[in-house]
Amino acid sequence: MSIPERVLTFALDGEIFAIDAQAVREILEVPAITRVPGAPGFASGLINVRGAIVPLTDLAVAFGMAHADHGEDTRVIVIEAEVEGEPTTIGLVADKVLDVAAMEGVPVEEAPPVGMRWRADFIRAIARPQGQFVILPDLELIFAESLATATRQERAA
């Protein structure tokens, strides 16, 4: 289980998530979103990030959380990630961006297989800085899973 050195933490439906700060390219205020008809809820829109067309994804959908309306603090975190081996720029919706934190000395646990509302395999680890509860999502798996679902839907259609 590899834990990034520095993480960016953000809030989503009352929970705190952390992603590798290395992967983050920039943080934007919510731009105009173009809905893609028929696209899965997890990646339902497209945004223009300085001339590049970037899919906008919502971890809240992947984790089956309540989908909050975009508010004053809502931001889009633009990250670089590998999707099926292809380097891809992706936008993530966050209710609020919190902090960039060092992970050194922070206790990290594996996600317990039971006792959670979410799919355990979507969570790479849970960090406990100062007794808080911070989720490190397995973005690669979540992206791969969402693509697989999209393909299945397409087949069915």
Add this chain to the structure above:
Amino acid sequence: MSEDDPVAAFRVEAAELLDSVEAALLDLAGDSTNTGLVDEVFRGLHTLKGSGAMFGFEALARFTHHCETAFDRVRKGHAEASQALIGVVLSARDHMQALIDVGTQGDPMLEMAGEAILSSLEKAVANSEGMAIPRAMPTERKGWHISFKLPPGSMANGTNPLPLLDELRGLGDCLITPRLDEVPPLASLVPTECYIYWDIVIEGDVTCEDIEDVFIFVIDDMDLAITPLIEEPESDEPVEVLPVATVLAAPQPVAKAAPPAQESVRVAAERLDELMNRVGELVIAQSRLAQLAASVGPVNELTLRAVSEDIERLSAELRDTTMAMRMMPVGNLFGRFRRLVHDLARETGKTIELVTHGEATEVDKTVIERLADPMIHLIRNSCDHGLETADDRVASGKSATGRLTLSARQAGGEVLIAITDDGRGIDRERVRAKAEAQGLIQPGAILGDGELFQMIFHPGFSTAAAITNLSGRGVGMDVVKRSIESLRGTIDIASTPGMGTTMTLHLPLTLAIIECMLVRVGEGRYAIPLSVVEECIELPAAEVTSTARRNFLDVRGELVPYLRLRDTFGTDYPADLFQKVVIVGQGRGRVGLVVDQIIGNTQTVIKSLSRFHAGQGSFSGATILGDGNVALILDVGNLIVAAQKNQRLLGERAGEVA
């Protein structure tokens, strides 16, 4: 250039040499007495050997030497350029490519393979000896013999021998031999001195003054001897002159080292000049705009509009010029298939003649690159499955030689590339039987030829089993179709039993920028490629309220099915009172798309969708509009298929109810 990797430069040069050798060999196969072609092959091999040795490709030099010797015999009339010899040298050419790819280290496995080729080469030469045709040697030689040596210290004074040599080469065909015997051992070599002197044989209509002009700035203190060439008697060994050419390669790579092949495009100089002019104008327009922006007080609207119009015109021109630079003639692509067809003919034992038309048709560079693989597959198919063996052909009253035609032409915004064979044609019944067995079509369903043949593009629909008993190779036809579609192209098949098959690829001229019609559906804006839009009409009032029972429009007596994009895209934004229908057509399909509003035409730069949305089907890409928002580009081909499927479903459901 000097900081470039010399080995990379050699590879580029070698690739060009091998290409020209291959082309000459293939031409020679059809015209074995053409001495010009024999010379060309010989020269290519010769230069390759020389520069290979220079850059440390020892194995390549040794191997090439044998092929060169073989062709030297052909040149001198001791042996004949037989088909067997050409075949061996072609495979030797591939071996040379492999030797170059391996690099200077060498590879024992390759060496062994090389030995095998060399022994068959020897056999081929031995067999063709004696059958040789005496060849006529060039009798007239006009030109000069020049030898020159720069004075000591001239390099330090800024004299560079390379431009001088280049200039001489510009005058006529040159054989340049650097004389290296005065080069001292490394320890005593002064790097700023030029120790090399040159012997040059220049052929062509050149006067002594022309040559002296070249040396005009250095002629005073240099050693320069210019003597007219004496006509050489026939029987003399002209080879005496030719080895000189080996060394010719030595100064060359330094003088004109080309950038690595994969990343370079040859662009006509005038196109570059044009581009430069536009950029210059753009800079001026920009500074006018900057001045306006910096000016105090209200901006004069007219001035602003003038600047805006200028920039609009310039960016359109810049776009066109830049696009033109990306265009390449399809001849480059067709050239690659000559070898393929030659090899296929040998593998299958058929005689195949390759005919090409319209090589000058220009297509975007990316399209050409991505077209090679699918076309190789289609050509293989035609040669393997389409064309019959010579005996079968004669039996069915055709000429024994099968003919494969590649043709290209431009039609509107599309380029059509057709692969035609005059073989047996596609067996309709077998395709139908297979399609029915796989449940792709209903038994007894009435299908047009075009629709039926599209079945062979279905994944898992083995063309081999469907059409002949020969085994299929490599990628399937579904992969071919997908790669053509990824270029926003389509494939049409036409086939006449016993007469042959034509596969036509419809490809867009360019991938990057297209004209689009911008429409609004609900609150979303979408772009439809203008090349497929046929007309726009208003949705008749009677249709507005009708349920999705009978989605047909009567357009001047023709029934056109239509799709309500509002339903397709599931929008709940209130509909416009007067909806419009954009009638689009591609291939045989014609369909109306009902939209809320037609916004207008726009130029769009196509951006591909990420993996998350690429499988969506309804969209082929996205673009950024003037206001910075993203608009999706409709994939009309897919929408038509969806509409037709929908219509069939509706029809079947209606049948069940009744």
